[in-house]
Amino acid sequence: MKTIGLLGGMSWESTIPYYRLINEGIKQRLGGLHSAQVLLHSVDFHEIEECQRLGEWDKTGDILAEAALGLQRAGAEGIVLCTNTMHKVADAIESRCSLPFLHIADATGRAITGAGMTRVALLGTRYTMEQDFYRGRLTEQFSINCLIPEADERAKINQIIF
Template sequence: MRLLGVLGGMGWSATAEYYRRLNEGVDARLGGLHGARVLIHSVDFQPVDDAENAGDWDGMARILVEGAQSLQAGGADGILLAANTMHAVADQISEALDVPFFNIAEATARSVGESRQRTVGLVATATTMAHDFYTRPFQERGIEVILPLEEERPEVDRMIYEELVHGIIKDTSRKAFRQVMQGMADRGAEGIVLAGTEIGLLLEEDDSPVPLHDTTTIHVEQALDWMLADD
Protein backbone atom coordinates (compact mmCIF):
# COMPACT_ATOMS: atom_id res chain seq x y z
CA MET A 1 0.00 0.00 0.00
CA ARG A 2 1.35 3.40 -0.97
CA LEU A 3 1.84 6.04 1.75
CA LEU A 4 -0.55 8.99 1.33
CA GLY A 5 0.35 12.45 2.58
CA VAL A 6 -2.63 14.52 3.74
CA LEU A 7 -2.15 18.29 3.98
CA GLY A 8 -4.89 19.25 6.43
CA GLY A 9 -6.03 21.51 9.23
CA MET A 10 -8.29 23.69 7.03
CA GLY A 11 -10.30 22.98 9.14
CA TRP A 12 -9.55 20.15 11.50
CA SER A 13 -13.05 18.63 11.22
CA ALA A 14 -12.54 17.98 7.50
CA THR A 15 -9.10 16.46 8.13
CA ALA A 16 -10.59 14.13 10.75
CA GLU A 17 -13.26 13.12 8.23
CA TYR A 18 -10.62 12.35 5.61
CA TYR A 19 -8.74 10.15 8.09
CA ARG A 20 -11.93 8.30 9.05
CA ARG A 21 -13.04 7.74 5.45
CA LEU A 22 -9.61 6.63 4.26
CA ASN A 23 -9.44 4.01 7.00
CA GLU A 24 -13.02 2.87 6.44
CA GLY A 25 -12.24 2.57 2.74
CA VAL A 26 -9.16 0.43 3.29
CA ASP A 27 -11.09 -1.71 5.76
CA ALA A 28 -13.92 -2.21 3.26
CA ARG A 29 -11.56 -3.11 0.44
CA LEU A 30 -9.01 -5.26 2.28
CA GLY A 31 -10.75 -6.41 5.46
CA GLY A 32 -8.93 -7.90 8.42
CA LEU A 33 -7.00 -5.38 10.47
CA HIS A 34 -5.82 -3.35 7.49
CA GLY A 35 -5.72 0.43 7.89
CA ALA A 36 -4.74 3.33 5.68
CA ARG A 37 -1.05 4.28 5.52
CA VAL A 38 -1.42 8.02 6.05
CA LEU A 39 0.98 10.81 6.97
CA ILE A 40 -0.77 14.03 8.07
CA HIS A 41 0.59 17.57 8.20
CA SER A 42 -2.02 19.74 9.91
CA VAL A 43 -1.38 23.47 9.48
CA ASP A 44 -2.51 26.32 11.73
CA PHE A 45 -5.53 27.51 9.76
CA GLN A 46 -5.51 31.15 10.92
CA PRO A 47 -2.50 32.34 8.85
CA VAL A 48 -3.90 30.51 5.82
CA ASP A 49 -7.29 32.18 6.29
CA ASP A 50 -5.64 35.57 6.81
CA ALA A 51 -3.81 35.17 3.50
CA GLU A 52 -7.05 34.15 1.77
CA ASN A 53 -8.93 37.16 3.11
CA ALA A 54 -6.12 39.47 2.01
CA GLY A 55 -5.98 37.92 -1.46
CA ASP A 56 -2.36 37.02 -0.69
CA TRP A 57 -2.16 33.89 -2.80
CA ASP A 58 1.64 33.83 -2.68
CA GLY A 59 1.51 33.90 1.12
CA MET A 60 -1.00 31.06 1.17
CA ALA A 61 1.08 29.09 -1.30
CA ARG A 62 4.23 29.45 0.82
CA ILE A 63 2.53 27.95 3.87
CA LEU A 64 0.98 25.08 1.97
CA VAL A 65 4.02 24.31 -0.17
CA GLU A 66 6.10 24.05 3.00
CA GLY A 67 3.58 21.63 4.47
CA ALA A 68 3.39 19.55 1.31
CA GLN A 69 7.17 19.37 1.01
CA SER A 70 7.42 18.20 4.62
CA LEU A 71 5.07 15.33 3.75
CA GLN A 72 7.22 14.46 0.75
CA ALA A 73 10.35 14.59 2.89
CA GLY A 74 8.61 12.30 5.38
CA GLY A 75 8.19 9.63 2.72
CA ALA A 76 4.74 10.29 1.27
CA ASP A 77 4.37 8.69 -2.16
CA GLY A 78 1.55 11.08 -3.13
CA ILE A 79 -0.21 14.04 -1.56
CA LEU A 80 -3.70 15.47 -1.32
CA LEU A 81 -4.88 18.80 0.07
CA ALA A 82 -7.86 18.22 2.37
CA ALA A 83 -9.59 21.51 1.52
CA ASN A 84 -11.41 22.85 -1.54
CA THR A 85 -10.79 26.60 -1.24
CA MET A 86 -7.04 26.27 -0.83
CA HIS A 87 -6.88 24.61 -4.24
CA ALA A 88 -6.66 28.22 -5.41
CA VAL A 89 -2.90 27.57 -5.14
CA ALA A 90 -2.98 23.91 -6.21
CA ASP A 91 -0.73 24.55 -9.20
CA GLN A 92 2.00 26.05 -7.00
CA ILE A 93 1.82 23.09 -4.63
CA SER A 94 1.91 20.52 -7.42
CA GLU A 95 4.85 22.22 -9.13
CA ALA A 96 6.85 22.15 -5.89
CA LEU A 97 6.52 18.37 -5.51
CA ASP A 98 8.21 15.37 -7.07
CA VAL A 99 5.33 13.04 -6.17
CA PRO A 100 1.73 12.97 -7.46
CA PHE A 101 -0.69 15.64 -6.21
CA PHE A 102 -4.38 14.78 -6.28
CA ASN A 103 -6.47 17.80 -7.27
CA ILE A 104 -9.98 17.72 -5.79
CA ALA A 105 -11.53 19.94 -8.47
CA GLU A 106 -10.15 17.78 -11.28
CA ALA A 107 -11.33 14.61 -9.56
CA THR A 108 -14.81 16.03 -8.99
CA ALA A 109 -15.20 17.36 -12.53
CA ARG A 110 -14.19 13.96 -13.90
CA SER A 111 -16.70 12.22 -11.63
CA VAL A 112 -19.51 14.60 -12.63
CA GLY A 113 -18.62 14.06 -16.29
CA GLU A 114 -18.99 10.31 -15.81
CA SER A 115 -22.50 10.90 -14.44
CA ARG A 116 -23.39 12.58 -17.76
CA GLN A 117 -24.85 15.60 -15.99
CA ARG A 118 -24.29 18.74 -18.05
CA THR A 119 -25.37 21.36 -15.48
CA VAL A 120 -24.53 21.30 -11.77
CA GLY A 121 -24.93 23.64 -8.84
CA LEU A 122 -21.93 24.54 -6.67
CA VAL A 123 -22.05 25.34 -2.95
CA ALA A 124 -18.72 26.49 -1.54
CA THR A 125 -16.89 29.30 0.24
CA ALA A 126 -17.05 32.81 -1.19
CA THR A 127 -13.49 32.47 -2.51
CA THR A 128 -14.24 29.23 -4.36
CA MET A 129 -17.41 30.70 -5.85
CA ALA A 130 -15.70 33.95 -6.89
CA HIS A 131 -12.78 32.46 -8.85
CA ASP A 132 -12.46 30.06 -11.77
CA PHE A 133 -9.81 27.71 -10.35
CA TYR A 134 -12.58 25.33 -9.29
CA THR A 135 -15.06 25.73 -12.14
CA ARG A 136 -12.44 25.61 -14.94
CA PRO A 137 -12.13 21.78 -14.95
CA PHE A 138 -15.93 21.57 -15.31
CA GLN A 139 -16.03 24.08 -18.14
CA GLU A 140 -13.26 22.20 -19.96
CA ARG A 141 -15.57 19.17 -19.96
CA GLY A 142 -18.54 21.16 -21.21
CA ILE A 143 -20.30 21.17 -17.82
CA GLU A 144 -22.15 24.36 -16.85
CA VAL A 145 -21.80 25.43 -13.20
CA ILE A 146 -24.62 27.31 -11.46
CA LEU A 147 -23.85 29.27 -8.27
CA PRO A 148 -26.18 30.26 -5.45
CA LEU A 149 -27.86 33.64 -5.90
CA GLU A 150 -25.62 36.61 -5.14
CA GLU A 151 -27.53 37.40 -1.95
CA GLU A 152 -27.26 33.78 -0.72
CA ARG A 153 -23.48 33.45 -1.03
CA PRO A 154 -22.41 35.35 2.12
CA GLU A 155 -24.61 33.13 4.31
CA VAL A 156 -23.26 29.96 2.67
CA ASP A 157 -19.73 31.21 3.35
CA ARG A 158 -20.61 32.11 6.96
CA MET A 159 -22.11 28.69 7.70
CA ILE A 160 -18.96 27.01 6.41
CA TYR A 161 -16.42 29.15 8.27
CA GLU A 162 -18.30 29.93 11.48
CA GLU A 163 -19.96 26.56 11.97
CA LEU A 164 -18.84 23.59 9.87
CA VAL A 165 -15.09 24.31 10.08
CA HIS A 166 -15.52 24.10 13.88
CA GLY A 167 -17.58 20.91 13.69
CA ILE A 168 -20.81 22.74 14.59
CA ILE A 169 -23.93 21.17 13.04
CA LYS A 170 -27.21 23.13 13.10
CA ASP A 171 -30.63 22.19 11.78
CA THR A 172 -31.20 25.83 10.80
CA SER A 173 -28.15 25.69 8.56
CA ARG A 174 -29.31 22.42 7.03
CA LYS A 175 -32.61 24.12 6.19
CA ALA A 176 -30.78 27.10 4.66
CA PHE A 177 -28.64 24.81 2.48
CA ARG A 178 -31.76 22.95 1.37
CA GLN A 179 -33.30 26.21 0.18
CA VAL A 180 -30.15 27.17 -1.71
CA MET A 181 -29.96 23.77 -3.40
CA GLN A 182 -33.64 23.82 -4.30
CA GLY A 183 -33.13 27.22 -5.93
CA MET A 184 -30.26 25.92 -8.06
CA ALA A 185 -32.28 22.85 -9.05
CA ASP A 186 -35.13 25.15 -10.08
CA ARG A 187 -32.64 26.97 -12.32
CA GLY A 188 -31.57 23.77 -14.07
CA ALA A 189 -28.98 22.05 -11.89
CA GLU A 190 -29.06 18.28 -12.44
CA GLY A 191 -26.76 17.70 -9.48
CA ILE A 192 -25.17 19.66 -6.63
CA VAL A 193 -21.42 19.74 -5.96
CA LEU A 194 -20.60 20.10 -2.26
CA ALA A 195 -17.33 21.97 -2.81
CA GLY A 196 -16.55 22.36 0.86
CA THR A 197 -14.90 19.42 2.58
CA GLU A 198 -17.04 19.93 5.72
CA ILE A 199 -20.43 20.33 4.01
CA GLY A 200 -20.91 16.57 3.84
CA LEU A 201 -20.95 16.56 7.65
CA LEU A 202 -24.23 18.48 7.49
CA LEU A 203 -26.03 17.26 4.37
CA GLU A 204 -27.22 13.89 3.11
CA GLU A 205 -28.78 12.83 -0.20
CA ASP A 206 -32.29 13.34 1.15
CA ASP A 207 -31.53 17.02 1.76
CA SER A 208 -31.20 17.74 -1.95
CA PRO A 209 -33.81 17.59 -4.73
CA VAL A 210 -31.10 16.36 -7.13
CA PRO A 211 -28.11 14.01 -6.67
CA LEU A 212 -25.20 15.26 -4.54
CA HIS A 213 -21.52 15.10 -5.46
CA ASP A 214 -19.62 15.13 -2.15
CA THR A 215 -16.11 16.26 -3.05
CA THR A 216 -14.61 14.67 0.06
CA THR A 217 -16.01 11.28 -0.91
CA ILE A 218 -14.77 11.66 -4.48
CA HIS A 219 -11.31 12.77 -3.33
CA VAL A 220 -11.00 9.90 -0.86
CA GLU A 221 -12.06 7.31 -3.44
CA GLN A 222 -9.44 8.63 -5.88
CA ALA A 223 -6.79 8.39 -3.16
CA LEU A 224 -7.84 4.85 -2.22
CA ASP A 225 -7.68 3.69 -5.83
CA TRP A 226 -4.13 5.00 -6.04
CA MET A 227 -3.01 3.76 -2.63
CA LEU A 228 -4.18 0.20 -3.33
CA ALA A 229 -3.32 -0.02 -7.01
CA ASP A 230 -1.11 -2.85 -8.17
CA ASP A 231 2.26 -1.53 -9.34
Protein backbone atom coordinates in the same frame (compact mmCIF):
# COMPACT_ATOMS: atom_id res chain seq x y z
CA MET B 1 0.46 -0.07 0.09
CA LYS B 2 1.52 3.47 -0.75
CA THR B 3 1.75 6.23 1.83
CA ILE B 4 -0.67 9.13 1.32
CA GLY B 5 0.29 12.64 2.39
CA LEU B 6 -2.67 14.68 3.61
CA LEU B 7 -2.47 18.47 3.74
CA GLY B 8 -5.14 19.29 6.28
CA GLY B 9 -6.24 21.66 8.99
CA MET B 10 -8.23 24.00 6.74
CA SER B 11 -10.25 23.43 8.87
CA TRP B 12 -9.42 20.45 11.03
CA GLU B 13 -13.11 19.53 10.84
CA SER B 14 -12.91 19.22 7.06
CA THR B 15 -9.82 17.01 7.34
CA ILE B 16 -11.58 14.32 9.39
CA PRO B 17 -13.75 12.94 6.54
CA TYR B 18 -10.69 12.46 4.32
CA TYR B 19 -8.92 10.35 6.94
CA ARG B 20 -12.09 8.40 7.72
CA LEU B 21 -13.08 7.72 4.11
CA ILE B 22 -9.58 6.69 3.07
CA ASN B 23 -9.42 4.22 5.94
CA GLU B 24 -12.93 2.93 5.28
CA GLY B 25 -11.91 2.31 1.67
CA ILE B 26 -8.81 0.38 2.77
CA LYS B 27 -10.84 -1.67 5.24
CA GLN B 28 -13.42 -2.46 2.57
CA ARG B 29 -10.74 -3.49 0.07
CA LEU B 30 -8.39 -5.41 2.35
CA GLY B 31 -10.64 -6.39 5.25
CA GLY B 32 -9.63 -7.22 8.77
CA LEU B 33 -7.76 -4.59 10.72
CA HIS B 34 -6.04 -3.01 7.72
CA SER B 35 -5.75 0.76 7.67
CA ALA B 36 -4.16 3.30 5.35
CA GLN B 37 -0.58 4.45 5.61
CA VAL B 38 -1.14 8.17 6.05
CA LEU B 39 1.04 11.12 6.89
CA LEU B 40 -0.84 14.27 7.94
CA HIS B 41 0.43 17.82 8.02
CA SER B 42 -2.22 19.94 9.69
CA VAL B 43 -1.62 23.66 9.23
CA ASP B 44 -2.82 26.41 11.56
CA PHE B 45 -6.04 27.54 9.88
CA HIS B 46 -5.89 30.93 11.59
CA GLU B 47 -2.86 31.85 9.50
CA ILE B 48 -4.38 30.49 6.29
CA GLU B 49 -7.72 32.26 6.80
CA GLU B 50 -5.95 35.54 7.53
CA CYS B 51 -4.00 35.24 4.28
CA GLN B 52 -7.23 34.45 2.42
CA ARG B 53 -8.95 37.50 3.88
CA LEU B 54 -5.99 39.74 2.99
CA GLY B 55 -5.68 38.29 -0.51
CA GLU B 56 -2.20 36.91 0.24
CA TRP B 57 -2.65 33.79 -1.88
CA ASP B 58 1.05 33.56 -2.77
CA LYS B 59 1.84 33.24 0.93
CA THR B 60 -0.72 30.46 1.35
CA GLY B 61 0.79 28.72 -1.66
CA ASP B 62 4.23 28.93 -0.03
CA ILE B 63 2.91 27.56 3.27
CA LEU B 64 1.20 24.61 1.62
CA ALA B 65 4.07 23.89 -0.78
CA GLU B 66 6.47 23.73 2.17
CA ALA B 67 4.07 21.43 4.00
CA ALA B 68 3.86 19.17 0.93
CA LEU B 69 7.66 19.05 0.73
CA GLY B 70 7.73 18.05 4.39
CA LEU B 71 5.32 15.22 3.65
CA GLN B 72 7.51 14.17 0.73
CA ARG B 73 10.62 14.10 2.93
CA ALA B 74 8.68 12.07 5.51
CA GLY B 75 7.88 9.39 2.93
CA ALA B 76 4.56 10.34 1.35
CA GLU B 77 4.08 9.04 -2.19
CA GLY B 78 1.20 11.31 -3.17
CA ILE B 79 -0.51 14.47 -1.89
CA VAL B 80 -4.17 15.11 -1.14
CA LEU B 81 -5.23 18.65 -0.19
CA CYS B 82 -8.12 18.27 2.28
CA THR B 83 -10.07 21.38 1.31
CA ASN B 84 -11.76 22.80 -1.79
CA THR B 85 -10.81 26.45 -1.41
CA MET B 86 -7.07 26.01 -1.12
CA HIS B 87 -6.98 24.33 -4.51
CA LYS B 88 -6.69 27.94 -5.63
CA VAL B 89 -2.96 27.50 -4.90
CA ALA B 90 -2.66 23.93 -6.22
CA ASP B 91 -0.23 25.11 -8.92
CA ALA B 92 2.17 26.41 -6.24
CA ILE B 93 2.13 23.01 -4.56
CA GLU B 94 2.48 21.01 -7.77
CA SER B 95 5.31 23.19 -9.11
CA ARG B 96 7.43 22.70 -5.98
CA CYS B 97 6.59 19.15 -4.94
CA SER B 98 7.29 16.31 -7.37
CA LEU B 99 4.76 13.92 -5.85
CA PRO B 100 1.50 13.07 -7.64
CA PHE B 101 -1.20 15.53 -6.56
CA LEU B 102 -4.88 14.57 -6.53
CA HIS B 103 -6.79 17.69 -7.59
CA ILE B 104 -10.25 17.70 -6.06
CA ALA B 105 -11.84 19.32 -9.12
CA ASP B 106 -10.59 16.43 -11.27
CA ALA B 107 -12.07 13.84 -8.92
CA THR B 108 -15.29 15.86 -8.78
CA GLY B 109 -15.39 16.24 -12.55
CA ARG B 110 -14.97 12.49 -13.08
CA ALA B 111 -17.76 11.77 -10.58
CA ILE B 112 -20.11 14.29 -12.21
CA THR B 113 -19.51 13.06 -15.75
CA GLY B 114 -19.64 9.45 -14.55
CA ALA B 115 -23.13 10.17 -13.24
CA GLY B 116 -24.10 11.50 -16.67
CA MET B 117 -24.45 15.11 -15.55
CA THR B 118 -23.15 18.20 -17.34
CA ARG B 119 -24.77 20.93 -15.22
CA VAL B 120 -24.39 21.20 -11.45
CA ALA B 121 -24.75 23.70 -8.62
CA LEU B 122 -21.44 24.71 -7.06
CA LEU B 123 -21.54 25.52 -3.35
CA GLY B 124 -18.54 26.39 -1.20
CA THR B 125 -16.69 29.32 0.23
CA ARG B 126 -17.06 32.59 -1.62
CA TYR B 127 -13.59 32.04 -3.10
CA THR B 128 -14.62 28.65 -4.51
CA MET B 129 -17.94 29.91 -5.87
CA GLU B 130 -16.77 33.27 -7.24
CA GLN B 131 -13.29 32.58 -8.57
CA ASP B 132 -12.33 30.46 -11.55
CA PHE B 133 -9.80 27.99 -10.10
CA TYR B 134 -12.42 25.30 -9.43
CA ARG B 135 -15.35 26.16 -11.67
CA GLY B 136 -13.04 26.90 -14.60
CA ARG B 137 -11.29 23.55 -14.28
CA LEU B 138 -14.63 21.73 -14.27
CA THR B 139 -15.72 23.65 -17.37
CA GLU B 140 -12.44 23.41 -19.31
CA GLN B 141 -11.52 19.81 -18.56
CA PHE B 142 -14.94 18.19 -18.19
CA SER B 143 -17.38 20.49 -20.07
CA ILE B 144 -19.41 20.93 -16.89
CA ASN B 145 -21.60 24.01 -16.51
CA CYS B 146 -21.50 25.22 -12.89
CA LEU B 147 -24.37 27.24 -11.51
CA ILE B 148 -23.59 29.46 -8.55
CA PRO B 149 -25.99 31.16 -6.14
CA GLU B 150 -26.80 34.87 -6.24
CA ALA B 151 -24.48 37.24 -4.34
CA ASP B 152 -26.58 37.41 -1.17
CA GLU B 153 -26.89 33.62 -1.09
CA ARG B 154 -23.13 33.23 -1.61
CA ALA B 155 -22.49 35.55 1.33
CA LYS B 156 -24.79 33.49 3.55
CA ILE B 157 -23.20 30.19 2.47
CA ASN B 158 -19.73 31.60 3.13
CA GLN B 159 -20.85 32.79 6.58
CA ILE B 160 -22.17 29.31 7.39
CA ILE B 161 -18.90 27.68 6.33
CA PHE B 162 -16.77 30.06 8.38
